[in-house]
Amino acid sequence: MSIKQLFSLSLIALVSFACDQNSSKDAKEHVITEDVQNIDKEKTLNAEQKEKVQHKTAVAKDVILSLYVGVFRSKKMNDKKNPMLENKISISLDSISNDVLFGHSVVAGNNRSFTGKFIKKDGLYIAECKEPGDDKYDGVFTFTLNPQDESIKGAWTSNDKKLAVTERSYDLKKVEFKYNPHQELGDISVEVYQSSNANTDEFERITSDAGKFNASTTLLKKEDVENMYKRDLEVMRNAIYARHGYSFKNRQMRNFFDAYVDWYIPVSTDVSKDLTDIEKKNIDLIKRYEKHAETYYDVYGR
Amino acid sequence: MKAISPSIKKNKLTRYAIILLLLVYSYFLWLMIKITLQYWPIQTDVAFLSIKQDYIHLLHYRIAFFIHVFSAIFVLLAGYTQFSNSIRIKFPQWHRRLGWLYVVVTLLFAGPSGFIIAIYANGGLSSQIAFCLLAFLWMLFTAMALFKIIKKQVSSHKAWMIRSFALALSAITLRAWKYVLVAAFHPKPMDIYQIVAWLGWTLNLVIAELIILNKIKHEYQTTI
Numbered sequence: 001m002s003i004k005q006l007f008s009l010s011l012i013a014l015v016s017f018a019c020d021q022n023s024s025k026d027a028k029e030h031v032i033t034e035d036v037q038n039i040d041k042e043k044t045l046n047a048e049q050k051e052k053v054q055h056k057t058a059v060a061k062d063v064i065l066s067l068y069v070g071v072f073r074s075k076k077m078n079d080k081k082n083p084m085l086e087n088k089i090s091i092s093l094d095s096i097s098n099d100v101l102f103g104h105s106v107v108a109g110n111n112r113s114f115t116g117k118f119i120k121k122d123g124l125y126i127a128e129c130k131e132p133g134d135d136k137y138d139g140v141f142t143f144t145l146n147p148q149d150e151s152i153k154g155a156w157t158s159n160d161k162k163l164a165v166t167e168r169s170y171d172l173k174k175v176e177f178k179y180n181p182h183q184e185l186g187d188i189s190v191e192v193y194q195s196s197n198a199n200t201d202e203f204e205r206i207t208s209d210a211g212k213f214n215a216s217t218t219l220l221k222k223e224d225v226e227n228m229y230k231r232d233l234e235v236m237r238n239a240i241y242a243r244h245g246y247s248f249k250n251r252q253m254r255n256f257f258d259a260y261v262d263w264y265i266p267v268s269t270d271v272s273k274d275l276t277d278i279e280k281k282n283i284d285l286i287k288r289y290e291k292h293a294e295t296y297y298d299v300y301g302r
Numbered sequence: 303m304k305a306i307s308p309s310i311k312k313n314k315l316t317r318y319a320i321i322l323l324l325l326v327y328s329y330f331l332w333l334m335i336k337i338t339l340q341y342w343p344i345q346t347d348v349a350f351l352s353i354k355q356d357y358i359h360l361l362h363y364r365i366a367f368f369i370h371v372f373s374a375i376f377v378l379l380a381g382y383t384q385f386s387n388s389i390r391i392k393f394p395q396w397h398r399r400l401g402w403l404y405v406v407v408t409l410l411f412a413g414p415s416g417f418i419i420a421i422y423a424n425g426g427l428s429s430q431i432a433f434c435l436l437a438f439l440w441m442l443f444t445a446m447a448l449f450k451i452i453k454k455q456v457s458s459h460k461a462w463m464i465r466s467f468a469l470a471l472s473a474i475t476l477r478a479w480k481y482v483l484v485a486a487f488h489p490k491p492m493d494i495y496q497i498v499a500w501l502g503w504t505l506n507l508v509i510a511e512l513i514i515l516n517k518i519k520h521e522y523q524t525t526i
Contacts, residue, residue: 222356226424227492292353297491300481301337302350 063147064101064125067092069265070172071258072107074165075155081164084108084251088258090267091141091152091172101127105141109249111269114141123148133159143170150174175265179274183243183263185211185235192231192256206256210235215282216243225286230293237286240279244271327381330474338375344368357422366418373411377470380404384463405448408466413441425492429499436503440469457521461514468510469503476502 072089089107096102096118104113116129125145131138143154152172158165188211191203210232213224216239225233238246238253239261247266248254257264268274275283296302340349346358357363383389383400390397420433447462479498483489489497 222353226353227490229490288352288355293491296349298481298484300333300477301340302477 061096063150064096064145065093066174067177067265067267068152068172069175070152070170072156073169074167075169076167077165078163083164084254086258087254088264088266089170089172090175090177090245090247090265091143091170092267093145101129103129105131106247106266106268108254109247109269110135110137111247112138116141118145131159136160137163177245177265177267179244180263181216181243181276182214183216184214185239185261187211188235188260190256190260192252204231206235207232211239212236215240215286216276216279218282219278220282220285222285222289225289228289230290230297233286233290233293237283237290240275240283241271244268244274246271324382330478331378331381333477334375334378334473338371341368341371353424354422360422362418363422366415369411370415370419373407373415374470374473376407377404377412378473380467380470384467401451405444408444408470409441409448413437413444416440423499425496425499429496432499432503436469436472439507440466443469457518460517464514465507465510468506471506472503475506 067090069088069090072087074083074085077083077085087108089105091103091105093101093103099117099119100115101118102113102115104111112131112135114129114131116127118125118127120126123146125147127141127143127145129141129143131140137158137160139156139158141154141156143152145152150173152170154170156168156170158167160166187208188206189208190206192206207229209228212228213220213236215236225236228236234253235256238248238250238257241248242257242261242264245265245267247269248257249269337349341351345351346364347355351358351367354363354367380400380403384397384404414437417434417437420437421430423430423433443462443466447459447466450456450459450462476498479501480494483494483497
């Protein structure tokens, strides 16, 4: 078990280094000598083995470190607290250091980092990662990464057991995220919940107008937007954010993009710096008409 | 003469109907005052103007818009006084004063400014024509009414005044139609605007003609 040996050796080195960092100068010297010893020991491994090890870690990094997306499904919930049954989640595995994994998840407008240990077993990577714990919605991810079918399957449990949802499951697929302004909504015509409460029976229609223009590529004129329903305008505007991978806090928009827009991948909670000039101008115009529709559409006046 | 004065011949039911009508009218006038006050102090980025940003940089549009908003409201005061026989008979000088106010505001301020903003109306050519025609006919009918009373042709004056005021009322009826049709059918915002641009005043004119016909019939009967 050469890999195990190597891991344990470097672990000892790391731990001792970390432990001694705060102690006296003498201790530091001691560490250095130990490190040198370790290197010497490593040198004693034959070249073939070493090559093999290096190759394996390279492969592992390549396979593991990427972006995974899928549905974050509620398992245990409190129905009285209006739980969100499904959200699209992206999990990004950002770096590994020995048996420690660093990553972050983006879901429902929340971007949280996590850290945890992983082990490799039968070609699978099994990890348990904790979110920092200073957010109400933090918890623990436990998952299995399968490099063969490039998937992550697992569960998440909340730290706070009084949340609307305390346990969720997920089955994510490896994806690549790249901003593409040409992604279209297409001919979408669906009914969405009118309010943020999923328990109501009130629906509102999103018509095909919502996808009539691509507000990331076409500079819109007032004539383009003045005859559109408020909800369609809202979807057209938010499609801009969706293309940049914005994770929606707004439940209705999240519902819509999660469920009906297959290219949508939530990767960020702030895309304001990524917006192009066309997009900024269109956002201003569309917002103006949204606000006007909201204030005046069904009232007596103007 | 007093014995045949219509105000005395009115029965109780008609009186109640008139009171009710005045209450309803007051309610809508109140709404119109609130709509007017949205633009005070003068702002170019509120309410209707928030979707007129393509034109708001035009000086003549801005001037016309604010003249229209702040003058047209006075025209609606005529609804209280000018069609009451008793006020006209008891206080003829007030009928004349408020009549002049109506004519001056319509012909010099609200009418011409209405025509200018009509050129830039929302909803394309159809509603532009509708609103331009509305402004033109309003001024024409008002001018006719003034001309007739100068010539002392009272029943003609009445008929033209009824037509003119029917168009002035389009401020109220256009918005009422929009409200009702939106509640009933949820049309798209510009579709409904194009519809009420016509419906808002043409139906008023039809009703005005019916009232005039009825008056002629009534006067014919009383003269017999």
